[in-house]
Amino acid sequence: MTETKTPMLSIRNLHATVDGKEVLRGIDLDVGRGEVHAIMGPNGSGKSTLSYVLAGREGYEVTAGEILFEGRNLLEMDPEERAAAGIFLGFQYPVELPGVNNMTFLREAINAVRRARGEAEMDAVTFMKKVKAAAKQVGLKDTLLKRNVNVGFSGGEKKRNEILQMAMLEPKLAILDETDSGLDIDALRVIAEGVNALRSPERSFILITHYQRLLEYIVPDRVHVLAQGRILRSGDKALALELEEKGYGWLLGEEAVA
Amino acid sequence: MTQAHQAQREWLQALLQGAPAAAGPEWLARMHAAARERLEQLPPIDRKQEAWRYTGIDTLLAERFVPPPHREADLAPEERAPLEGLETWRLVFVDGRFQPHLSALEGLPEGVIVGDLRSRETHRDNLLATSVAQASGHHAHLFTALNEALADEGAFIQVPAGTRLERPIEIVHRVTDASAPWLITPRNLVLLGERAEATLIERFSGRPGTRYFHDGLTDLVLGRAARLVHYRIQDESREAWHLSSLRLDQAAESRYEGCTFAFGARWSRTEQNTVFEARGAECHLAGVYLVGEGQLCDFHLDVRHEVPECRSSERYKGVLFGKGRAVFDGRILVAKDAQRTDAHLSNNNLMLVRDAEVDTKPQLEIYADDVQCSHGTSVGQLDxxxxxxxxxxxxxxxxxxxxxxxxxxxxxxxxxxxxxxxxxxxxxxxxxxxxxxx
Structure with a gap:
């Protein structure tokens, strides 16, 4: 743990509205370098909203609070600037891009990020090597690399494709929004291995999930319960097991009393 | 006669009087005379006519165009350079005039003729005169008749029966001279013999600031089982007007595959017509158009199935990224006797700005009962x-x-x-x- 140092990500009193409705109602969260945080919570608690606010999606209005990423004010940055700074969002529902070749997309993304960082573009040979290795690791068939992004992919293939993009972009902070949903146990294991392979003291993760199941494969440092737009409780991995056993009702009850 | 019609007549007369009588072969003079006669008889263009409903010609009529002088012209090295990696036989026209010294015609296979309408080589056996006479007169509006009233240059391409060209033939039009508004009137003729196969690339462009009206007329005649792949890149100066009128004449089992990419010109219109009168022929028309601020881009297509067992498609996609207008009028007509026709028609538009306009009119008219036909149109935004x-x-x-x-x-x-x-x-x-x- 890195309590004594400045956290990589620091969220303070974050309030956000979607279509005029307040969804996040005062979030405080610190994620240290190299840490894995799990955010759990019932449907409609604001988990996906939090991930979109972190990635900078339009239509999510921050009405109060601040987010600092490595000391920079994240809320002033465009989505592409956040990507270049090292933030990656693995989508709950990866978007299909008809007519856009998966390989072209990966290459454009990598080079856009490199250009934004003032680095040279990746040469074709290195790129090919990397992409093949990454595809193998996440169990994505080579043929899918040549197809259009996510078009005609199964649910599992889409999620693998997200992890492939993460592996290629090498973010500092990866937010994985329900990457485990809709996956069978084999696919879950492959994806968890992909994530674990990327764990490093320099890289942090926020795993958003409904189920404790994912956390058997990716062991978190911290677990948070997000409900009704606030973090109601934080703990270590034991909290996930407790939630699995008792559900969320008891926490919501506490909130109602409080 | 309304005031608008009067203005059209005066505009035409000024143009025709301004054009010197071309010194040329007799057949050319005959073509000019016949076209001048047609100009007298043709009704004026009117917004009330369906074909011109969305395509105004006021800006054209406001301009005093003049035919460019016959002269040798040069191109800057970067203009002269062929497309990277593309080896072609090439006809180059600068400011509407054929430039043999910039063209590349060495090594054409035996019997293949690629040249200018007037050049001596194309005169063999009086071939050109007969072909032009046969092809003329089908195009019926003011601008196509104007082309034939003035045209004394253009591409002439003949590929004999059974010959398959290994390289594409390229027709390059480049306008460099911004000193006057030129009226450029190429009359093109492409003849493919039985089973002949060729690829034709047409590129149109102009230096920034050049103003001209490219009023082109092309006949494409495909013999039995001939195949033509035809790419057209309309990349004209943003101050130019461009009209291309193409007519296809397809024998049985011939196949035409055409794709137009339209980027340039303030005003452009592509007309393409074919009538299937022999079985087993195919005609596939496609296009991609980009329309920006102040541009108008118009496609008028007409494919008519008169006999059974022909296939056709019209697939056009447009991206409107500025305040401009696109017009798509695509028709496929399947006559009563045209059984076992296969026809598909689509037009999709992507509107990137709020104040662009698309007028799309896909028409699939079917009078036969045993056919495979589909059509679809869309106008949407980026997600x-x-x-x-x-x-x-x-x-x-x-x-x-x-x-x-x-x-x-x-x-x-x-x-x-x-x-x-x-x-x-x-x-x-x-x-x-x-x-x-x-």
Whole structure:
């Protein structure tokens, strides 16, 4: 743990509205370098909203609070600037891009990020090597690399494709929004291995999930319960097991009393 | 006669009087005379006519065009350079005039004729005179008749029966002289013999600031089982007017595959017509158009199935990225006797700005009962989810939008067989799309 140092990500009193409705109602969260945080919570608690606010999606209005990423004010940055700074969002529902070749997309993304960082573009040979290795690791068939992004992919293939993009972009902070949903146990294991392979003291993760199941494969440092737009409780991995056993009702009850 | 009609007549008369009688072969003089006669009889163009309902010609009529002088002209090295990686036989026209010294015609196979309408080689056996006489007179409006009233140059291409060309033939039109508003009237004729196969690439462009009206007329005559692949890149000066009128004459089992990429010109119109009168022929028309601020881009297509067992398609996609207008009028008519016809018609438009306009009119008229036909039209916007997905991966918004636009047109781009040409077109699309955020 890195309590004594400045956290990589620091969220303070974050309030956000979607279509005029307040969804996040005062979030405080610190994620240290190299840490894995799990955010759990019932449907409609604001988990996906939090991930979109972190990635900078339009239509999510921050009405109060601040987010600092490595000391920079994240809320002033465009989505592409956040990507270049090292933030990656693995989508709950990866978007299909008809007519856009998966390989072209990966290459454009990598080079856009490199250009934004003032680095040279990746040469074709290195790129090919990397992409093949990454595809193998996440169990994505080579043929899918040549197809259009996510078009005609199964649910599992889409999620693998997200992890492939993460592996290629090498973010500092990866937010994985329900990457485990809709996956069978084999696919879950492959994806968890992909994530674990990327764990490093320099890289942090926020795993958003409904189920404790994912956390058997990716062991978190911290677990948070997000409900009704606030973090109601934080703990270590034991909290996930407790939630699995008792559900969320008891926490919501506490909130109602409080 | 209304005032507008009077203005049209005066505009025409000024043009015709300003044009010196061409010194040339007798057949050319006959073509001119016949066309002048037709001009007298043709009704004036009117917005009340369906074919001109969305396509105004006021800006054209406001201009005093003059025919360019016959002269040798040069091109800057970068203008002269062929497309990278593309080896072609090439006819080059500068300011509307054929330039033999810039053209590349060495090594054509025996019997293949590629030349200018007037050049001596194309006169063999009086072939040209007969062909032009046969082809003339089918195009019936003011501008096509104007072309034939003045045309004394153009491309003449003949590929004899059974010959398959290994390289594409390219017709390059470049306008360099901004000193006057030129009226450029090429009369082109492409003849493919039985089982002949060729690829034809037409490129039209002008230096920034040049003003001209390219009023082109082309006949494409395909013999039995002949195959022609035809790419057209309309990349004219943004102050130019461009009209291309193409007529196809297809014998049995012939196959025509055409794709137009339209980027330039303030006003452009492409007309393409074919009538199937022999069985087993195929005609596939496609196009990608980009329409920006102040541009009008018009396609008028007419494919008529008169006999059984022919196939046709019209597939056009447009991206409107500025306040401009696109017009698509695509018709496929399947007559009562045209059984076992296969016909597909689609027009899809991507509107990137609020105040652009598309007038799309796909018409699939079917009078036969045993046919395979489909049609579809759409006018839509970029999906903000897709834009955000790309941005979240690091692509700047403009790049994200560009990539999605290319994706939108990708099926038509991938149909371009020649890789060098495809890369050229893709990079022109990238350069042309000036995409603001939002």
């Amino acid at each position: 903000p989810q897709q834009v955000f997905y790309l941005r979240s991966r690091g692509l700047p918004e403009v790049e994200a939008r560009r990539l999605l636009c290319l994706g939108f047109a990708s099926d038509l781009l991938e149909a371009v067989h020649d890789e060098a040409l495809r890369h050229h077109v893709e990079s022109r699309i990238r350069q042309t799309l000036v995409l603001e955020g939002g």
